[in-house]
Amino acid sequence: MKKQALLSVSDKTGIVDFARELVALGYHLLSTGGTAKLLEKEGVAVEEVADYTGFPEMLDGRVKTLHPKIHAGILARRDIPEHMKALEEHGIDPIDLVVVNLYPFEQTISKPNCTFADAIENIDIGGPTMIRAAAKNHGSVAVVVDPADYPKIVEEIKAEGAVTAKTRLALAKKVFAHTARYDGMITNYLTSLDAENKPATKFPDVLNRQWVKVQDMRYGENPHQQAAFYREQQVAPGLLAGYTQLHGKELSYNNIADTDAAWDAARSFDMPACVIIKHANPCGAAVGLNPAEAYAKAFKTDSKSAFGGIIAFNREVDLETAQLVSKQFAEVIIAPSFSAEARALLSEKKNLRLLVVANGGAHNDFDFKRVGGGLLVQTPDIQICPESALKVVTKKQPTSEQIADMMFAWRVCRWVKSNAIVYVHAGMTLGVGAGQMSRVDSARIAEEKAEEAGLSLVGSAAASDAFFPFRDGLDVICDAGATCVIQPGGSIRDPEVIAAADERGIVMVFTGERHFRH
Incomplete structure (x- = not known):
């Protein structure tokens, strides 16, 4: 019985060399559309699926491989005589190797000018059907969706005469993860559209994500907790998971x-x-x-x-x-x-x-926080108030050095757990108060930290991640020696706090943005 492989790929990376190797190893190749044309052009012996099935591609290529001669050849179990007899009766050859990757749906919807029609046409039907069938029948069929696996497949066939059962199972697992991610992307896209099929929200009605395990860990936050580390399929430059x-x-x-x-x-x-x-x-x-x-x-x-x-x-x-x-x-x-x-x-x-980690400007698209039976999802806190947007609310105006200090303090404060108070001067932190239930306590702790380090807060700048609900926190900061304060503003008692700043003779600026970090 001849060995047979079906090749139909959107990503044609390495496919010609892989196909040549398969022919040299005795495989008869079936292929479709652009893949078949490429192989023919490169002089690789290949049979068009339409010629093999006796049924032409139709509906602008929507129907190519959805045919019993293809799917029976993939799904027949070699260890069940009745399956093999049925293939023989209908003149169907088994397909031993399926090499398929899917229409580029993700790349299509990432284009700024992608239309709804473009997205729909890039939803693959035949491809997922074939690879799911092959993965289900991994006891008899090897299925490859990743060009990076081509060399390993060739080496194994040369060494063992066929793809081993262990590798077939590993490849099948890869397929179901691949199709799950593919369908998840389609769901995310479609459920984020409005009634006119236009993007309506960053947050789809049904949210699907997929991460790949990097490692199991000895334990989690504490020794009695189990843990693992996962990363995205493709880690953007600059993000930690690419370390x-x-x-x-x-x-x-x-x-x-x-x-x-x-x-x-x-x-x-x-x-x-x-x-x-x-x-x-x-x-x-x-x-x-x-x-x-x-x-x-x-x-x-x-x-x-x-x-x-x-x-x-x-x-x-x-x-x-x-x-x-x-x-x-x-x-x-x-x-x-x-x-x-x-x-x-x-x-x-x-x-x-x-x-x-390579420097890069990428950020996570979403931040997640697990709650009982649910998930909180938000965009990351990457906004930072520019110097030009600062609003001076006190009678006293800031010097250029104070502005530089306040901007530095504001950048640092964004990374401190709320409630947060940060004292700085000349490009360095002097005291950090973090994670307190009271903003006044955070201010006092930050002052104590500075004292422990032998650092003077006289002439320093202070940042508060959220507004001052009362003047007491501001008084602590002024008593410590700070001469300027940067904060979001937005409290109903802002006039009282501004009046306190004027009374103490310090500079206060509002950013109009808050940086809670829980």
Whole structure:
């Protein structure tokens, strides 16, 4: 009985070479439309599906492979004599290998000028039907949807004479994940349209997402919790899940969560920056002329809390920076790159993890928070008030240095758990108050942190992630020595708070945006 393969692909990467290998291995090739034409052009022996079935493609290609000679050949179980007898009676040859990838629905809808009609025409029917059939019958049929698998298939056929049962099962799993994602994208798209079939919302009526497991973890936030790390199918440049680990032991659940916060905070600055995270909060953040200066300033903020923290840089870590960092204990250092000398030095610490992530401007499209029986979904908090949009609400006007301090404080405050108060001066944090039920308590804690570090708050700038509901929090900030405050505004008591700022002789600006972080 001849070996037979069906090839019908939208992504033609590597298909010609793969087809040549299959012919050399004794396979008879069936193909459709553009794939068949390409193979014929390249001199690869192939039979059109329409010639094989005796039924032409029709309806502008909507019906090509939906035929008993194709699907019986795929679905027949070789271990059931009645199945094989039925094939023989009807003159149908078994199909041993199905090589199919689907119409580019995702690429189509991502185009700015994509119409509803374009999207509908790029919903594949025959492709999913064939690969699902082949995956169901993986006991007899191998199915390939990913061009990256072509070399492995060829090597296995050469070594074993056929694709092994273990590989067929692995390929089948890949197919069902592939079709689930494909149908999920179609559902997301269609249920986000309005009555006129035009995009109506970022949030579809039915939300489908798919992540691929990177690793199982020893445990979650606590040792009694089980955990795993998943990432998206395609990780955009700049996002943490695209990291490469250069050195160190396996990352923990908490390592990844804190590293994500540190990396996002560090890459939000234009100047060379360093952010040190401990338990999801910045305990130090600074910008400088170079990474070494930024680190020295960030570490000075709260050296006690920085012990065992996550350190993120938005520039390459050089030897000078590595020498400073190596004096302290850290769990993770993440940066766009490490110089060879820096990597060699830091790799001497066996428990220190070194991660690299390419700089990039990508952000998650959605943030998720699980609740009992449900899911909260929102767009990420990537908005940052530009200097031009600041509204000075006090009689006293800010100097250029105060504006720079306030803008730096506002950027840092966005990464601090609410309620958040941050004191800064000259491109570095002086004190951080995070996660308190009372804004007044956050202000006091931030002041205490500065005192512990021996840092003066006289002449500093303070940021509050949300408005002051009363003047008491502002009074604490003024008593600490701050001379300017940046906050969203929007309280019914704004006039009272502004009057308090004027009374204390400080500058206050409103951003008009809030940065709660829960």
